Amino acid sequence: MKNSKLTRRKFLKGMGAFATFTAFPMTLVELAFADSGKNFTFAYISDAHIQHIKGTKFVRNWDRGLIRAVAETNLLRPKPDFVVFGGDLAQLGTKAELDHGAEMLAKLNYRFYCVMGEHDYYLDLGKYWSELFGPQHYSWDHKGVHFIVLNSILTYNKWTHDRWPTAKQRMLEMAGLDNPNGSPFMVGEAQRQWLKKDLTKTKKDSPIVLFSHSPIQKIYKAWNFWTEDAEEVQLLLRPFADVTVVYGHVHQIQYNQINNISFNAVMATAWPWPYPQSYAQAKSHLPKLTVPMNRADPFFERDATGWQFINLKSGRIIMSYNLNDNTNRTVAYNPQTHMPEDRTYQAVKNRIPPQTHY
Numbered sequence: 001m002k003n004s005k006l007t008r009r010k011f012l013k014g015m016g017a018f019a020t021f022t023a024f025p026m027t028l029v030e031l032a033f034a035d036s037g038k039n040f041t042f043a044y045i046s047d048a049h050i051q052h053i054k055g056t057k058f059v060r061n062w063d064r065g066l067i068r069a070v071a072e073t074n075l076l077r078p079k080p081d082f083v084v085f086g087g088d089l090a091q092l093g094t095k096a097e098l099d100h101g102a103e104m105l106a107k108l109n110y111r112f113y114c115v116m117g118e119h120d121y122y123l124d125l126g127k128y129w130s131e132l133f134g135p136q137h138y139s140w141d142h143k144g145v146h147f148i149v150l151n152s153i154l155t156y157n158k159w160t161h162d163r164w165p166t167a168k169q170r171m172l173e174m175a176g177l178d179n180p181n182g183s184p185f186m187v188g189e190a191q192r193q194w195l196k197k198d199l200t201k202t203k204k205d206s207p208i209v210l211f212s213h214s215p216i217q218k219i220y221k222a223w224n225f226w227t228e229d230a231e232e233v234q235l236l237l238r239p240f241a242d243v244t245v246v247y248g249h250v251h252q253i254q255y256n257q258i259n260n261i262s263f264n265a266v267m268a269t270a271w272p273w274p275y276p277q278s279y280a281q282a283k284s285h286l287p288k289l290t291v292p293m294n295r296a297d298p299f300f301e302r303d304a305t306g307w308q309f310i311n312l313k314s315g316r317i318i319m320s321y322n323l324n325d326n327t328n329r330t331v332a333y334n335p336q337t338h339m340p341e342d343r344t345y346q347a348v349k350n351r352i353p354p355q356t357h358y
């Protein structure tokens with residue numbers, strides 16, 4: 001990490017004060033360029049799933065996940081330039097949940113950007129969320145990097161508007177992980193047109209970092225680890241040298257490379273999802289290079305939560321996952337193979353085969 005002000009060692013030292021706490025799903029992203037004056041970091045928190053019980057009662061564990069992540073983000077040194085919240089702030093999109101989540105996010109000492117999750121959206125189609133957080137897709141430039149946020153959890157109009165007798169039922173149908181009544185996520189024509197226009201202002205060699213809630217790739221349709229128009233979005237990003245998509249929603253480690261685009265998932269503050277192939281023994285579209293995490297039990301509450309340190313050197317990511325009850329992992333872009341690779345588990349002999357659900 002020549003040119004970079006913050007090495008992993010320094011970062012871990014900085015984390016020392018709270019490294020003994022339960023590790024939390026926080027991503028610190030460092031962007032390192034030839035011009036070291038441009039180096040900067042940002043943090044990433046995702047999938048809090050704040051859940052209202054009744055009155056002033058909320059599910060305590062999910063609250064605690066977010067409260068802790070916010071507190072730890074506020075302690076980061078060097079200070080991140082901003083924070084991104086990656087979607088699914090609420091569990092069922094209610095005003096009570098969004099207000100409660102927004103109150104916790106307001107404790108961040110930094111500017112923060114929000115991404116729409118399906119759990120935030122399908123009760124009132126994003127109306128109250130937008131009152132709190134603003135537009136659902138937007139972009140900005142920061143120290144030579146073009147950042148884009150998309151609402152990737154839209155779906156067919158017919159499903160959204162014609163199918164359900166109540167908004168609440170629509171929300172509940174979309175909230176289930178493996179509900180066959182759900183509908184595939186998509187970015188949609190209007191946002192793709194907006195993106196196309198937005199990208200005309202960006203130089204082909206400027207790094208682009210795109211935040212979405214669902215992966216802008218097709219992984220496993222039955223659980224909606226999926227974006228229906230992923231290929232169309234990828235095509236719009238194809239002319240650019242260095243593109244990274246960071247997404248939440250899957251609550252697990254995933255990485256991939258499709259042409260010029262690196263894909264990296266972040267963890268949730270709420271709970272881990274199992275890998276489709278370990279739980280359902282389902283054949284997913286996870287690419288060959290994606291290695292399932294060596295999890296003891298997908299449903300052990302804090303098993304797969306953790307925070308990540310990300311270095312995006314020369315436009316590509318080195319992501320170090322610091323996992324609470326699991327072996328830490330580093331997934332780094334390998335310039336020789338042009339793919340992200342797990343530094344420990346990539347070799348076939350080191351891989352841990354998918355578990356059988358029990």
Ligand SMILES: [Fe+2]
Pocket residue numbers: 047049087088117249250251268
């Ligand atoms: Fe989620």
Ligand SMILES: [Fe+2]
Pocket residue numbers: 088117118119213248249250
């Ligand atoms: Fe989600």
